[in-house]
Amino acid sequence: MRIVQVRCPSCNTPIMSKQKDRFFHCDKCNVLHVRDGGTRNVDYEIAEFSDSAPLGERLYVPFWRLYCSFVIRSKSVEGGYAFRLASWIKGSDDGGSLFIYVPAADFDTMTFKRLAIDFTVRSPNYRTRLNFGGVRRMPARVSSEEASELADFVVVTMEAEKPGVLQRLDYSLTVLGSKIVYLPFVSSPSGLVPAL
Amino acid sequence: MSEISVGLNCPACGGAISVVEGDDTLICPYCDSTLFIEGERGVSTIAFKNILTRDGAVAETMQWWSRGWKARDLSRTGAVSEVYPIYLPFWRSSTRVAGWICGYTERRYTDDKGRTHVQRVPKEEMVLNDYLFSEIATDPGDLGITSLRNFSGETGFADFDMIPTFEATTGRDGAVERSKSDAISRARRSVSVPHITLERLHVFPRKLSMIYYPIWVVRYSYRNRMYMSTVDGVTGEVLSGRAPGDPLFQSLAITAGTSVGGLLAAAGIILSTLTVSEIPLVALMIGAGVLYLTYRFFRHGSEIIEGDFKHKPASGGEAMRGLGETARLIRGAYR
Numbered sequence: 358m359r360i361v362q363v364r365c366p367s368c369n370t371p372i373m374s375k376q377k378d379r380f381f382h383c384d385k386c387n388v389l390h391v392r393d394g395g396t397r398n399v400d401y402e403i404a405e406f407s408d409s410a411p412l413g414e415r416l417y418v419p420f421w422r423l424y425c426s427f428v429i430r431s432k433s434v435e436g437g438y439a440f441r442l443a444s445w446i447k448g449s450d451d452g453g454s455l456f457i458y459v460p461a462a463d464f465d466t467m468t469f470k471r472l473a474i475d476f477t478v479r480s481p482n483y484r485t486r487l488n489f490g491g492v493r494r495m496p497a498r499v500s501s502e503e504a505s506e507l508a509d510f511v512v513v514t515m516e517a518e519k520p521g522v523l524q525r526l527d528y529s530l531t532v533l534g535s536k537i538v539y540l541p542f543v544s545s546p547s548g549l550v551p552a553l
Numbered sequence: 554m555s556e557i558s559v560g561l562n563c564p565a566c567g568g569a570i571s572v573v574e575g576d577d578t579l580i581c582p583y584c585d586s587t588l589f590i591e592g593e594r595g596v597s598t599i600a601f602k603n604i605l606t607r608d609g610a611v612a613e614t615m616q617w618w619s620r621g622w623k624a625r626d627l628s629r630t631g632a633v634s635e636v637y638p639i640y641l642p643f644w645r646s647s648t649r650v651a652g653w654i655c656g657y658t659e660r661r662y663t664d665d666k667g668r669t670h671v672q673r674v675p676k677e678e679m680v681l682n683d684y685l686f687s688e689i690a691t692d693p694g695d696l697g698i699t700s701l702r703n704f705s706g707e708t709g710f711a712d713f714d715m716i717p718t719f720e721a722t723t724g725r726d727g728a729v730e731r732s733k734s735d736a737i738s739r740a741r742r743s744v745s746v747p748h749i750t751l752e753r754l755h756v757f758p759r760k761l762s763m764i765y766y767p768i769w770v771v772r773y774s775y776r777n778r779m780y781m782s783t784v785d786g787v788t789g790e791v792l793s794g795r796a797p798g799d800p801l802f803q804s805l806a807i808t809a810g811t812s813v814g815g816l817l818a819a820a821g822i823i824l825s826t827l828t829v830s831e832i833p834l835v836a837l838m839i840g841a842g843v844l845y846l847t848y849r850f851f852r853h854g855s856e857i858i859e860g861d862f863k864h865k866p867a868s869g870g871e872a873m874r875g876l877g878e879t880a881r882l883i884r885g886a887y888r
Contacts (some may be wrong), residue, residue, distance in 0.1 A: 358588070358590050359591045360563075360564060360570075360572070360589070360590055361564060361585050361588065361589050361591060362563075362564045362565045362577075362587070362588055362589075363578075363586075363587040363588065363589045364779055371586055371587075372586075372587040373584075373585045373587065374580055375580065375585060375587060376578065376580065377576070377578045377580060378578070379578075380865055381587060388692065388724070392577075410771065426813070429674060433750075435657075435675035437757060459802045464653075466649070466681040466682060466683065467681075469681070470681055503757055504652075506755040506757070507651060508757065509753060510651040510652055510681075510753070510755055511654075513652070513753050514653065514679065515655045515657070516758070517653050517677045517679065518679075522655070522675035522677050523653070523655045523677045523678075523751065524655055524657070524675055524750045524751065525750050525751050526655075526751055
């Protein structure tokens with residue numbers, strides 16, 4: 358076992374932090390990298406806080422934004438109407454593409470589901486910024502591979518939670534690209550509130 | 554959670570740091586440098602402090618003697634011969650399961666003309682749960698312990714030099730696979746979808762730990778035969794044990810059980826000649842069940858066994874569940 362100081366792979370600046378995180382962010386050159394069996398830069402973007410953001414402690418929450426291709430081979434819904442997922446995807450009724458948002462921080466299961474569904478159904482619009490501006494960010498826990506599997510869970514959840522009872526869904530979901538997106542939130546007594 | 558210091562220093566400031574086994578990242582408490590541990594990831598190791606004393610372990614065992622169907626004179630006649638603590642290693646893991654199980658249940662009903670119909674009721678159930686799993690990481694011999702019930706308590710390695718410790722003999726990969734299988738089984742049981750048409754479950758192992766847990770072993774004699782019990786060194790609960798049964802209880806059980814079971818079964822047979830309803834069959838099955846439980850108590854009642862022993866007769870509940878399954882099969886054939 359050997360302990361090394363984590364340095365930015367781009368500018369060699371030591372990474373300083375107060376909390377453990379799967380991703381290492383360089384405050385100097387804003388490179389985000391991960392060390393899963395080797396050093397690798399992570400594609401990411403930071404969303405700007407809305408001007409009308411509520412008052413409270415500000416923080417950034419990491420999400421995996423997965424660009425996915427979705428192909429439906431056959432389906433069956435009891436007591437519902439036609440296949441509803443088509444309304445979320447771009448393309449024909451039997452397939453297309455969509456952005457799936459998977460929370461990368463360590464949330465309880467219900468918060469995880471709520472955030473994943475909310476942002477996938479209503480893909481957020483935001484301005485981006487280059488750095489965190491001193492705002493605290495939640496540490497990421499979910500790996501890219503885990504996020505791809507969770508994306509599958511999110512699309513089935515979107516379909517199953519509509520009226521009707523899902524009985525069969527033969528489909529394929531292919532992740533075409535992934536990016537980490539830090540979305541702004543405000544911590545309030547009732548929980549985390551999006552600040553987009 | 555305890556931390557195991559491996560005597561390392563921060564490569565940036567030289568400060569002494571302690572590393573939790575299993576983590577690959579840590580923050581230096583002196584200079585805030587982010588540090589990365591290169592090499593194979595280990596496993597978090599935790600040891601619970603032994604809180605129970607020798608006298609406490611004996612007292613808990615003697616209280617256990619007076620509970621259940623054990624020999625009535627055990628408290629007076631039993632003599633403790635040996636009491637000692639050991640540390641047993643356990644794997645503990647947390648696994649998240651996310652997915653959906655869809656399918657249907659079947660509902661039977663009879664219409665006005667007496668015809669039986671089967672109606673399909675479609676169901677869709679989400680699974681999004683974290684499951685804790687534990688299993689012993691060594692061969693415990695005949696101690697009757699295979700998993701942990703308690704996961705809270707004070708931790709520390711202070712007792713390690715004084716208490717004999719069993720070495721872990723099972724591997725990490727096997728434990729992870731078993732915890733994943735266990736999580737999937739429990740996820741399936743958590744939903745009531747007997748006929749599955751769509752199942753998409755994703756399993757995410759989240760944390761794996763090795764827990765060293767203090768157990769007191771109490772050996773005692775009763776009428777020149779040796780018995781034992783194990784007592785939780787943290788909670789004081791008796792985890793497993795063997796104790797002598799009572800011949801009087803066995804005799805009473807065989808007398809009362811055969812009487813009640815025989816009467817019920819006979820009533821069922823007689824009623825079946827008089828009516829075509831299901832009541833005779835139900836009476837017959839209940840009678841058979843009572844007779845079976847009576848036989849089991851008589852057969853195994855000479856020794857009361859509690860815990861996860863390898864050669865332990867199924868509990869009354871398990872036996873009844875097996876009997877219920879058989880009854881359902883008979884009922885299906887009857888229809």
